[in-house]
Amino acid sequence: MRKLSKGTTIVASIIICIILVVGFLVSFVPMTFGSNTYVSLVGSINVSSDLVGGMYGEYDITTENPTSTQLVNSMSKIKEVFEGEGYKNVNVYTVGSSKLRVEVSYPTGDKTYSDVYSDLSIISSGKFYLCSSSSISTDGAVVVDGTECVSEVRVFTNNSTNYMSIIFNEYGQEQYKALCEKTTTIYMILGSYNQSISASDVTDYTSFTLSDSDYENLMALQNRIIIGCMDIEINSNTAIINTMSSSLASLGSASSPEENGFASSSALILLVSALAVVIVVGLAFFAIKFGLFAIVILISLLFNSYLFLIALCLIPSVEIGFTSIFSMVLGLSVIYIYTYNFASSVKSEYELGKSFGASLESAYKKNFASSIIGNIGLFISSLIVFAFSLGEISSASIVFAICSFLSIITNFAIIPLLVKIGISFDKVGPKLFMLKKRNIGFEMANDNDDVKESK
Amino acid sequence: MKTKMKKYPILITTIISCLTIIVSLFILGFFGLKLGVSLGGGQQLEVVMADDGTRASYTSKIDTVMDKYGYSIDTSFVEDKFVAGEENTQFSRKCLVIQFTGDIDEETISKIESEIAQSLEISENYVTIGAITSSVVAKNALFLGLSLVIVAVCFFVFGWIRYDIFAGLSFIIAYLHNIILYLSVIILTRIELSLTSLSAVLFLSLIMSLVLVNIYEKFRLANKQQDTDKTPIQEKMLQSEKSVIKPFLIICVAILIFVLCLFFIPSLRIRIVALNIIVALIVTLYTSLLIGPSSYVALLEIREMNRKAIMSRNDTVNKAIKKKIKRSKELKAGEK
Numbered sequence: 001m002r003k004l005s006k007g008t009t010i011v012a013s014i015i016i017c018i019i020l021v022v023g024f025l026v027s028f029v030p031m032t033f034g035s036n037t038y039v040s041l042v043g044s045i046n047v048s049s050d051l052v053g054g055m056y057g058e059y060d061i062t063t064e065n066p067t068s069t070q071l072v073n074s075m076s077k078i079k080e081v082f083e084g085e086g087y088k089n090v091n092v093y094t095v096g097s098s099k100l101r102v103e104v105s106y107p108t109g110d111k112t113y114s115d116v117y118s119d120l121s122i123i124s125s126g127k128f129y130l131c132s133s134s135s136i137s138t139d140g141a142v143v144v145d146g147t148e149c150v151s152e153v154r155v156f157t158n159n160s161t162n163y164m165s166i167i168f169n170e171y172g173q174e175q176y177k178a179l180c181e182k183t184t185t186i187y188m189i190l191g192s193y194n195q196s197i198s199a200s201d202v203t204d205y206t207s208f209t210l211s212d213s214d215y216e217n218l219m220a221l222q223n224r225i226i227i228g229c230m231d232i233e234i235n236s237n238t239a240i241i242n243t244m245s246s247s248l249a250s251l252g253s254a255s256s257p258e259e260n261g262f263a264s265s266s267a268l269i270l271l272v273s274a275l276a277v278v279i280v281v282g283l284a285f286f287a288i289k290f291g292l293f294a295i296v297i298l299i300s301l302l303f304n305s306y307l308f309l310i311a312l313c314l315i316p317s318v319e320i321g322f323t324s325i326f327s328m329v330l331g332l333s334v335i336y337i338y339t340y341n342f343a344s345s346v347k348s349e350y351e352l353g354k355s356f357g358a359s360l361e362s363a364y365k366k367n368f369a370s371s372i373i374g375n376i377g378l379f380i381s382s383l384i385v386f387a388f389s390l391g392e393i394s395s396a397s398i399v400f401a402i403c404s405f406l407s408i409i410t411n412f413a414i415i416p417l418l419v420k421i422g423i424s425f426d427k428v429g430p431k432l433f434m435l436k437k438r439n440i441g442f443e444m445a446n447d448n449d450d451v452k453e454s455k
Numbered sequence: 456m457k458t459k460m461k462k463y464p465i466l467i468t469t470i471i472s473c474l475t476i477i478v479s480l481f482i483l484g485f486f487g488l489k490l491g492v493s494l495g496g497g498q499q500l501e502v503v504m505a506d507d508g509t510r511a512s513y514t515s516k517i518d519t520v521m522d523k524y525g526y527s528i529d530t531s532f533v534e535d536k537f538v539a540g541e542e543n544t545q546f547s548r549k550c551l552v553i554q555f556t557g558d559i560d561e562e563t564i565s566k567i568e569s570e571i572a573q574s575l576e577i578s579e580n581y582v583t584i585g586a587i588t589s590s591v592v593a594k595n596a597l598f599l600g601l602s603l604v605i606v607a608v609c610f611f612v613f614g615w616i617r618y619d620i621f622a623g624l625s626f627i628i629a630y631l632h633n634i635i636l637y638l639s640v641i642i643l644t645r646i647e648l649s650l651t652s653l654s655a656v657l658f659l660s661l662i663m664s665l666v667l668v669n670i671y672e673k674f675r676l677a678n679k680q681q682d683t684d685k686t687p688i689q690e691k692m693l694q695s696e697k698s699v700i701k702p703f704l705i706i707c708v709a710i711l712i713f714v715l716c717l718f719f720i721p722s723l724r725i726r727i728v729a730l731n732i733i734v735a736l737i738v739t740l741y742t743s744l745l746i747g748p749s750s751y752v753a754l755l756e757i758r759e760m761n762r763k764a765i766m767s768r769n770d771t772v773n774k775a776i777k778k779k780i781k782r783s784k785e786l787k788a789g790e791k
Contacts, residue, residue, distance in 0.1 A: 053532070056534060071588070075588075075590075090590075091590040092590055093496065093587050093588045093589065093590040094587065094588045095499050095585045095586070095587050096585035096586055096587075097586075099585070101587075240536060242534060242535040242536060243534065243535050244532055244533070244534035244535075244552070245510075245532045245533040245534065246532060270716070270719060270720050271717075271720070273716065274712075274713050274716030274717060275713065277712055277713070277716055278709045278712050278713050281708075281709070281712055282705075282709060285705070322651060322725070322728070323650075323651045323654045323655075326651070326654075326655060326658070326713070326732070327654075327658055329709065329710060329713045330658050330659070330662060330706075330710070332709065333662070333705070333706035333709045333710060334662070334665065334706075336702070336705055336706065336709060337665070337669075337702040337703070337705065337706055338702075340701070340702040340705055341669075341702055344701070344702075369672060370668060370669050370672035370673075373617065373668055373672070374665040374668045374669060375665075377610070377613060377664060377665065377668060378661055378662075378664075378665055380609065381606045381609060381610070381661050381664070382658075382661065384602055384605050384606050384609065385599075385602045385603075385606065385657065387602070388598045388599065388601050388602030388605070389598060389599045389602055392650055392651065392654065393599065393650065393653070393654040393657070396654050396658070397654075397658075400658055400661070
């Protein structure tokens with residue numbers, strides 16, 4: 001590994017310093033520009049309800065003695081709809097046999113409290129019916145019950161017009177055909193929502209189609225219909241939607257849900273502190289064993305943290321919860337493993353009598369295969385888990401995937417580059433990396449090598 | 456780290472793993488798996504709080520009552536709730552929600568409710584207990600299982616392509632062993648299993664495969680460099696493993712430090728997860744250092760034995776053929 005020229009070293013060092021400072025500001029410091037506020041990368045991370053609290057909806061089930069299959073199917077539908085809306089860690093469960101509870105985290109990004117409120121209101125917006133009259137209780141009304149008849153709801157755009165298609169199952173097609181034959185107007189009923197179409201316009205009994213110029217409206221309606229076709233019925237008048245505190249916040253603090261902001265959640269602070277302890281102990285270990293390598297790791301960890309935050313902002317569906325913080329620790333350990341392998345290889349190569357530069361190069365080559373294979377393996381397997389798993393685990397696996405990707409960058413770009421810049425400074429010698437030659441004969445011969453190489 | 460081990464204790468490790476799994480299966484049959492609220496559901500206790508009430512004071516009093524009946528708080532949080540007042544009015548109040556595991560009968564519910572109301576000096580109407588279900592639906596669990604299978608298959612294919620089919624098999628053996636043994640230990644120790652614990656063992660299994668990749672890479676290199684070397688496979692593998700142990704122990708120490716910090720968080724759920732992580736870490740350490748490489752070695756040795764058996768059989772056949780030829784030549788010579 002050749003030393004860089006003095007000029008290149010200074011320019012590279014200045015660029016690194018600028019990146020570190022700007023990265024720190026962008027990542028951790030909130031700023032105000034006139035009327036605009038930039039919340040920093042850390043501030044825009046989605047944090048799950050187990051760490052900072054969130055909002056919940058509690059609904060009374062009006063279906064008498066619902067079976068467990070009906071409950072599970074309905075819970076799955078709610079989860080699906082909310083995950084489709086970008087909520088990651090959605091907790092849906094029943095309290096007793098008469099209450100359904102949905103918990104989501106505090107809104108971040110574009111979503112506001114009222115958005116979350118209206119999303120949670122969807123659940124109690126009512127059951128979906130098609131009817132020959134504007135009310136299903138009208139005598140002699142022909143009713144198509146969404147629960148029994150709808151197989152799928154789809155929103156699509158064709159020739160710049162937005163459509164929502166409610167596709168019926170076989171039984172639904174028969175019911176829909178019977179309805180069309182017995183009435184001139186078909187009413188779509190969904191709680192207080194009521195829309196009608198002329199039965200004479202219907203030519204296809206496989207689906208019921210509506211159009212709207214606003215795509216978002218149709219998407220919202222689609223979610224309401226999916227939930228309106230649930231196996232169980234919800235009382236639309238008694239729903240409770242409100243805020244809840246973190247379940248991990250320290251017992252002494254946070255006695256009110258509103259007190260659980262990002263900064264005030266002591267559980268979050270404790271978890272982040274635990275993560276910091278792991279980093280500090282790791283750096284101390286590297287400082288004792290490999291000297292200046294600790295500084296190299298510290299700088300590369302700073303780079304990693306910026307890249308990690310940028311990646312999290314690019315994937316807004318990820319919510320950082322307790323499991324994700326654990327996977328960060330694992331990701332950090334992966335970075336430590338390969339840095340240790342690299343540093344100890346440099347040490348053993350140097351002990352064998354090679355020059356500092358040659359030791360670095362040889363260590364880099366030796367660790368290349370195992371490092372690249374291991375990290376790519378981790379990256380792919382975490383992506384597979386992410387693709388198939390549920391909320392909490394899926395967020396943690398994407399965090400782990402990002403960490404293994406960063407480990408590749410750290411080991412093949414950042415650390416070699418930083419070491420290269422480091423050794424280009426005249427005062428930074430092998431001794432600062434705790435490197436010693438095994439015997440004097442070798443040392444003398446190779447010190448000459450080092451001198452030649454630096455020249 | 457100096458090790459005197461010259462051979463893998465394959466027999467001992469197999470006996471330990473099999474015994475643990477068999478005993479845990481018996482325990483599973485009799486007592487079942489202890490699941491946390493997130494996986495198996497449980498009970499939810501709701502207490503309407505006074506305006507000046509704090510979570511700490513309420514929780515400690517409730518904990519005392521619940522402890523008497525053998526229940527302990529898994530999760531607790533505060534939420535805003537509209538409570539029915541007089542003359543059909545509603546007002547917003549803070550409500551403490553506590554979740555805990557275990558079955559409970561109607562009689563015990565009413566006893567606990569009244570005792571909690573007494574200790575908090577509030578009306579019994581402000582305390583309610585109801586059963587809650589798991590928030591994990593079967594479809595999600597099925598998908599997670601599917602992802603585990605796909606990851607295992609990927610490791611098998613990777614091991615096969617990069618090293619040989621036996622390495623691929625050893626990846627699968629180690630991966631499955633890690634998860635099954637972890638579950639067995641959890642069943643044996645009756646520690647609660649939660650979704651977070653499951654994900655911990657899943658990620659630790661991935662880390663384990665990374666360690667195995669490192670060991671097998673060194674082993675591959677050693678095999679390439681020492682083609683003519685007569686060093687037994689076991690010794691070569693142990694040497695490769697020795698060079699990987701240190702960084703792996705660094706990981707374990709880093710995770711242990713994190714886990715020890717978790718014990719300072721005053722939440723039973725987190726402490727149970729921390730315990731789970733410790734169990735998963737020990738199992739992963741055992742699997743990646745003893746089961747994974749030793750299964751690879753065992754498979755390679757079986758292949759060697761088979762090869763030798765075939766070679767010796769071929770030798771015998773060759774010798775017999777040579778003998779026959781020699782005899783026939785002799786016979787022919789005799790005839791002439």
